[in-house]
Amino acid sequence: MKTRLPVLVAFISGALMIIAFFGRGSMVDAASETALTWQSIVGGFALLLGAVSIVRVHWQKISTRHEDRFYSACLLVCFVVMGGSGVVFGIGGGTLFDGLFQRIQAPMMSTMFSVLAFFIASAAYRAFRARSVSSAILLVAAMVVMLGRIPMGQYIYHGLPAWADWIMTVPSMAVQRGILIGAALGAASMSLRIILGVERTYLGRG
C-alpha cells in the first residue's frame, strides 16, 4: 500500500496531464487546473516543512554546543527578523521586509553571482590543458570564442568575431541540439516509466 498508493497517484496525475494536453473542453481544463492548484497548495504546506527543518537543524547545533553554533544562531536571528517583519508589516514595496530584501539580501545575492567570474577563471585555468588532440581542439575553440567576443579580439585579427560566431552557431549549436534531443527523449522515457509504475526508485524502492 505504501508503494501502490503513490504509484496510483502518479498514474492518475500523469494521465490527467496527458489528456489535458491533447484534449480540450471545460471539464478537462477544470480537472488539470484543479490538479495544478493542489500542487501549489501542497507546495505551500511543504514550505512549513522547510521552515521546521531549518529551525530543527540549527537549534540542535546550538543546544549541542556544536562548533558552528554561532553561524546557526546568526541564521535563526535573521530567519526570525525577516519572517517576522513580513508577517507583521507585510511584504509590499516600501515595507521593512522589502527594505531588508533590497538592501541586504539582494546585494549579497549579487555578490555570490559575481564570485562566478573568479571561479570561471580558476576552472578554465585548470581544465583547458592540451592533453590530447580533442582537448587541444577544445582549447583552441575556447580561445577563439573568448577573444572573438571582446573588443580586443578584432584588433588582434579582424576575422575573429566571425570565427567565434561560427563556432557558437554551428558546431556548438549542433552539439547542444543533440544533447537536448537525447535529454528530451530520456525525460519522456522516464516520465513514462513513472506514470506506468515501472520506475519506483524515486520512492526509495528498487
Add this chain to the structure above:
Amino acid sequence: MNNESRLLGAMFLRMGQVRVDRMVSERMPRRPIVGACCNTPLRPGSDTAGSLWEVLIGAFTGFWMVCLGSSLPGLSTLPAASQFAGLFRVERTNALVLSLIFAGAVLWYITQARRGAKMYVRPIPGLSAVDEAVGRATEMGRPIVFIPGTGDLDEIQTIAGLSILGRVARVTARYATPLRVPVLYPLPMAAAQEIVREAYFDEGVEHLDPQTVQYVAGESFSYSARVGGMMLRERPAAAIYMGQFTAESLLIAEVGQSTGAIQIAGTASPDQLPFFIAACDYTLIGEELYAASAYLSGDPRMLGSLKGQDLMKVLIAAAVVVGTIAVSAGWNPGWLLTMFEAK
C-alpha cells in the same frame, strides 16, 4: 510537459504549416469507435505495471478514437462522438502520433525485457564511480554530499536525481558513512527524507539524523553560499550532483574541487554542462542522467525502456538526415516538417 519536451517541440516549430484537418480525414482508419477503451482486457495475474500500461493504452485509444470521431465524415453521428465532439485538439495530432510511437517502442521493449530478452547498456563511468566514491569516503571517515539538483519536484531531473539518491543512501548506510543532502526546495526535501529513511531502514539503520537531509534556502545563491560553507567546513570525501542546475553549479562544484573531493555530476541542463565538466571528475551528460536509475537498479524492465528510447532517437536522426538532404536538394518535405511541428 517538462521543459526538455517543450524545447524539443519548440526546436521543430515553425518549420512548416500544418494541414492536420486533411491529414486526419485522409489517414484515420474508419472503424467503429464505441468501446475501444472498454474492450481492452486486463490480463489476470499481471503485475501493476502490466495492468497499468494496458489501461493507459486502452484509455489513449478510446480517447483518441472518440475525440477524433467528430472530425471524421460519417462517424460524427454516433452518440459517443457527438457527445464528446471537439474534445480533441486536432492541431496536436502529430504530437499524439509521435507520442504513441514513442510509448509503443518503450512498452514493446519493456515487454521483451520482462520475457527475458537480454538488454545491453553501455558502461557509464560516472555511475560506476559512485561506489568508488562511497568507498573512498568510508576509508577517509569523511561525509558524502549529495545534491539532487536545484529544481523543485515538478522537474523531471529532480526525480532522476532522487532516484540515484536511494542507491547512494543504501551504500552509505551499509558502511556507516555520513551523508549530507542539502536541498533548495521543501518538496524535494520531504521526498529525499523518505528515500534516505527507506534506504537506511533496509540496511538496518533506524535513526535518521536531521542533519542528513536538510532544507537550506529557497534561493539558489543563498543555497550555494550555505553549501559551499558546509563543504569547506566538513571537507567531504565525495560530492555527487545529480539533477537540474542553474548558475550555482560552478559555485558549488568549484568549492568541492578545492576541498579535494571526488566529484560526480549529472545534468540535462546544457548550459551548465561545461562547468561540471571543468570542475568534476565524472559528468553524466543529458540522457545519461535519466538512464542512471535504470543502470543502477539493473531492472530489465527499466533497461528495456532505454532501448525504446534509442529506437526513437534513431527515427529522429533519420528524419534529420532525410530532411537535411531534401532541403539541400531543393525539395520541400512538407509532411516531414508537419510531423515535427508543435502547436
Add this chain to the structure above:
Amino acid sequence: MSELRPAQPVPRAPFWQRLQAVDRRILYSLIFASVIIPVVWPLHLPTPVTPESRAFFNAVDSLPSGSVVLFPFDFWPSTLPETEPMAVAGLRHCFRKNLRVVGLSNVGMGGPSIADRLLDSIGAEFHKSYGVDYVNLGYKANYSAVLLGMGSKIADIFPADHRGTRLEDIPLMRQVPNYDSVKFVLIISDNAMTDYWVALVNARFGLPMVAGVTAIMAPKMLSYIHSHQLIGLLGGMKGAAEYEQLIGHADKASLGMDAQSLIHFLIISFIILGNAGHFMMRRQQARAGQV
C-alpha cells in the same frame, strides 16, 4: 609529547610544475585588479555588434509609435549587473520611440520592485506618465497560468496593478484587454522564463518577441533565433553594451565591457601559461625517460 626533529627542507617543485598549479588566490587577485582598473581608468574600447543584437534593435526600432510592448522583468536581483543594463537600454529605446510599456514580472522575490524602480526612473527621463505611457502589473504566481491566461483577459490574471489600482481605472490597460492589443514582447530574463514565453506565448499566440538573457544562457537561446521564434537576442553584458551603442546611449554595460575584455585576456593568459607548464613538464619527463 611529540619528538622534536630538525626541520627537513621541503624540496621545491620545478618552475614548470608550479606554473600548472598557481595558487587560486593569485588568480583571484589578478581578476579583481582587472575589474577595478578599467572602472577607474576606462579604455573606451568599441564593441563589435553581432547580427542578433542588431536584429533586436531593428525589431524594436521598426515598431510604430504608440504600439504596446509587453516587458517582462523576469530576473532575480542577483543578476542585476548583467540584466539591468539590458532592461534600461530597452526601456530607453521604447520610450524614445513613444512605445507604451506594460511591465510585469514572473520572479516573485524582487522582480516587481526592480520593474517599478526602472520604469519610474527611465520613464522620468522621457517625461512619461504612469498609467498612460507605462504600467507595472507586478507579479502573479504560476507562470504558465499567467502567460496563457493573459491571452484571454489580462484583468482575470492581474485584477490590479502592482500599486493596487484596478486595471479598469488605468487608461493604458483599458486599451489592452489581452494579447490582441500587444504588438511585441521584450523579455529580459536570467532563468527558464524565456523558454516558457517562447513555448507558451509565441507558439500559441504568435506574438513576436526578442530576449535579453545572461551570457551563460545565450548559446542555448540561439536555437530560438534559428527557428525564428525569437527575432533578436542580447547575450549578457556584451549584448547590453552593443544595444547601448546602437541606441547611442553608452552606460553601465559599455563601461563593464572594458573590464570584461581585460578578464578574457587574463584568462587566456592563464590558459597559455598553464599549457606552457604542461608541455615543458612533459618534455622534461620524456627526456628523463618517464614517459
